[in-house]
Amino acid sequence: MFIAMLQQAPAETTRYMVAGYTVIFSVMMLYIISLIIRRRNLKRDLEMLNEMETKEK
Amino acid sequence: MESKPRWLNILDIVTLLLFITAVGMVFLYAPLEAVMGQVQRVFYFHVANAWVGMLGFMVAAFAGIAFLRKGDRMWDIVGMAAVEISFVFFFIAIVSGSIWARGSWGTWWTWDPRLTTAAIVELVYAAYLMLRQGIEDPDRRARFGAVYAILSFVSVPLTFISIRIFRTIHPVIIGSGAAGAEGSFDMTPKMLQTFMFSLLTFSFIFADLLWHRIRLGRLADQAENLKIKVLQ
Numbered sequence A: 001m002f003i004a005m006l007q008q009a010p011a012e013t014t015r016y017m018v019a020g021y022t023v024i025f026s027v028m029m030l031y032i033i034s035l036i037i038r039r040r041n042l043k044r045d046l047e048m049l050n051e052m053e054t055k056e057k
Numbered sequence B: 001m002e003s004k005p006r007w008l009n010i011l012d013i014v015t016l017l018l019f020i021t022a023v024g025m026v027f028l029y030a031p032l033e034a035v036m037g038q039v040q041r042v043f044y045f046h047v048a049n050a051w052v053g054m055l056g057f058m059v060a061a062f063a064g065i066a067f068l069r070k071g072d073r074m075w076d077i078v079g080m081a082a083v084e085i086s087f088v089f090f091f092i093a094i095v096s097g098s099i100w101a102r103g104s105w106g107t108w109w110t111w112d113p114r115l116t117t118a119a120i121v122e123l124v125y126a127a128y129l130m131l132r133q134g135i136e137d138p139d140r141r142a143r144f145g146a147v148y149a150i151l152s153f154v155s156v157p158l159t160f161i162s163i164r165i166f167r168t169i170h171p172v173i174i175g176s177g178a179a180g181a182e183g184s185f186d187m188t189p190k191m192l193q194t195f196m197f198s199l200l201t202f203s204f205i206f207a208d209l210l211w212h213r214i215r216l217g218r219l220a221d222q223a224e225n226l227k228i229k230v231l232q
Helices: A002-006 A014-056 B006-029 B038-070 B073-104 B113-133 B138-152 B155-165 B189-231
Strands: none
Touching (some): A014 B038, B006 B038, B038 B073, B038 B113, B038 B189, B073 B138, B073 B189, B113 B138, B113 B155
């Protein structure tokens, strides 16, 4: 018991760990979503531009 | 429009599996650090994010050299893709580092050489992304991007060595740190395995995202060329 009293427990830092991983996962997810959205928009733009080009011909 | 390559599908799946395993190792396999407690677990992905940041800035510098030598627009797309991904991951590294610092040092931010140089790197590449937006002519934009990516890369090794040449409180993971470093810890074999696995996983994430971002860049290039053609 005496030895156990001498041993210091690790600092209580769980909330910082949760905050850190929330930032890591959220920003990564947002970036992946932004890639998907930009790709979808570009495909739509390309389809529209192709249509416009065909009409001009 | 090109269809998604089979190898990219395979890379997506492998990367996802590696990521799930890395998350499992961080939370279930790596032991609790005796002094810092749970916040030490941020370290695994914090360093891995910084690694991806530096790797991408290096790829962008090489792509810049390749563009100036060959004049192939493809290298401009590669450079832009690498900078964008690295900018995001380096941002994550800075923010997660700040959260780790609060739990470990008791402060969100200090003007330590490592933190200061990392902030400078992020601002330098933020300027790259903003300035590119302001150049209309694609060839001029590509030339500017190439030169900027090469010159700005100087700031990256400076950040890497800052904790080795200046007095700093930032811990050094590889090699020996300064006497005043706070938050250093001895890695147990399980911690080291988790750390190395995280680095490997994030290298795969970088490769996977780079491929996707290059495909997006090519699509944007195609749309831009078609827009010019239609408007003429």
